Amino acid sequence: YRPCFTSLRRLCANAIPIIGLTATLPLCSEDAYLRILGLDGSAFTRIRARCTLPTNIRYEIVSVKNREALWERLSLDVAPGSGLSFSDARDRGIIYVMREDDGHQLSSRLRLPFYYSKTSDKGGVFDGWVANGRWIVATYALSHGIDYGRVRYVLHAAPPRGLLEYVQETGRAGRDGCMSLCRMYIDSSRGRPTYDAKNPDTKGIVGMRKLLKNAKECRRLALTEFLDGQGRDCASTPNATLCDACDLKANN
Numbered sequence: 001y002r003p004c005f006t007s008l009r010r011l012c013a014n015a016i017p018i019i020g021l022t023a024t025l026p027l028c029s030e031d032a033y034l035r036i037l038g039l040d041g042s043a044f045t046r047i048r049a050r051c052t053l054p055t056n057i058r059y060e061i062v063s064v065k066n067r068e069a070l071w072e073r074l075s076l077d078v079a080p081g082s083g084l085s086f087s088d089a090r091d092r093g094i095i096y097v098m099r100e101d102d103g104h105q106l107s108s109r110l111r112l113p114f115y116y117s118k119t120s121d122k123g124g125v126f127d128g129w130v131a132n133g134r135w136i137v138a139t140y141a142l143s144h145g146i147d148y149g150r151v152r153y154v155l156h157a158a159p160p161r162g163l164l165e166y167v168q169e170t171g172r173a174g175r176d177g178c179m180s181l182c183r184m185y186i187d188s189s190r191g192r193p194t195y196d197a198k199n200p201d202t203k204g205i206v207g208m209r210k211l212l213k214n215a216k217e218c219r220r221l222a223l224t225e226f227l228d229g230q231g232r233d234c235a236s237t238p239n240a241t242l243c244d245a246c247d248l249k250a251n252n
Contacts, residue, residue, distance in 0.1 A: 006036055008037055009036070009037055009038050012037050012038055012039055013038065018037075020033075023052060023171065024052070024164070024167050024168055024171060024227070026163075026164065026203070026204070026226050026227050026228075026229075027048070027227065027228055027229035028203050028226075028229070029164075030046065048228070050228070051224055051228060051232055051237055052224075052227050052228055053167075053220060053223050053224050053227060053228075053232075053237075054171070054173075054174055055237060055238070055239050055240045055241060056174045056177055056178060056179050056180060056241055057170065057173055057174050057179075057180050057181070057182050057241060058179065058180070058181050058182070058241045058242065058243060058244070058247075059170070059182050059183075059184075059219035059220065059223070059243040059244070060181065060182070060183040060184070060219075060243065060244040061183075061184050061186060061211075061212070061215070061219065061244065061245075062183060062184070062185050062186065063185075063186045063188050063215075064185060064186070064187060064188065065187075065188055065189060066187060066188075066189045067187055067189070067190075069187075070157065070185050070187050071106065071109065071157075073185065074095065074106070074110070074155065074157060074185065075109070075110060077155065077183075078093065078095070078110060078112075078134075078135050078155075080134075084153050084181070086134065086152060088150065090150045091134075091150050091151075091152040092129065092130065092133065092134060092135070092136070092148065092150060092151050092152065092153075093134060093135045093136075093151065093152060093153035093154070093155065094135070094136055094138055094142065094151060094153070094154050094155070094169075094172055094173075095110075095112070095135060095136070095137045095138070095155045095156075095157055096138055096139070096140070096142075096143075096154065096155070096156045096157065096160070096169050097137060097138070097139060097157045097158065098139075098157075098158045098159075098160065098161070099139075100116050100117075100118070100139060102157065102158070103116055103137050103138070103139055106137050106157060107137040110135070110137070112133075112135050112136060112137050113125050113128065113129055113133060113136050113137070114136075114137045114138070115129075115136055115137070115138040115139070115141060115142045116138065116139040116141050116142075117139065117141045119141070122141075126142075126146075130148055140160075140165060140168075140169065142172070143165070143168040143169045143171075143172065144168065146172055147175060148172075148175070149175045149176035150176055150178075151172045151173045151174070151175065151180065152173065152174070152178075152180050152181070153173065153180065153181050153182075153183070154169060154170050154172055154173040154180070154181075154182045154183075155182075155183050155184075155185070156169070156182075156183070156184040156185060157185055158185070158187065159184060159186065159208060159212060160208065161204075161205065161208070162203075162204030162205040162207070162208050163203075163204040163205075163207040163208050163211070163222070163223065163226045163227075164204040164226075165204070166184075166204075166208065166223075167223065167226075167227065170182040179241055186212060203226065204226060207222055207223075207225070207226040210222050211223070215245070216245055216248075216249075217245060218233035218234055218235075218243055218245050218246050219243035219244070219245060219246075220232060220233055220234050220237060220240065220243055220246075221233045224237075233246065234246040
């Protein structure tokens, strides 16, 4: 996950008190992190919120027939005046892609900046987006340590590899507490995410497949089951913004 995390093991060996804070560590991964630190789980006090998924985010999944239809839909959604609107000049949106070549093509097509691991001036691209942009195309590189509060939209041009990656990226939205939208586009001509033996997020991959398979099921259910070990749908989550599936049920 983060190689420098293992350096904390030296502090633990010297009995130095440590507090670990995170918003996205799933319950199923806690023991693995304690093993990295060389700690006995029974000697570690754990405090978790009952539900760690933000309640101000609306989760949506949109299916399109092929890649070209996907890019046309994205073009419409980010088009000024005809797509997803911003109510404040400071509001921003992120379009996540899985692969760098997709990011280059999409940013060129939409005439948007592209932020990825090999970006030579990450600070300049990010600051330019915050100061003057509306949308930015990005890979997973823009999912850690980004705390711009007015990200109003997070769009996924393809499903991430697993739910951990998805939760990290959607976690950029609505950090100011205002209602925000996270929409994932599915190219129905392509298969579901494949299992990568080198990816430690096995349960996250299984959870992502479940999320994509059950089109009529509450989006929060799969996400909270993965994060908190207990699934909670929109209806059972106090003050939760309805996902598209629950919204459809409520209006039928």
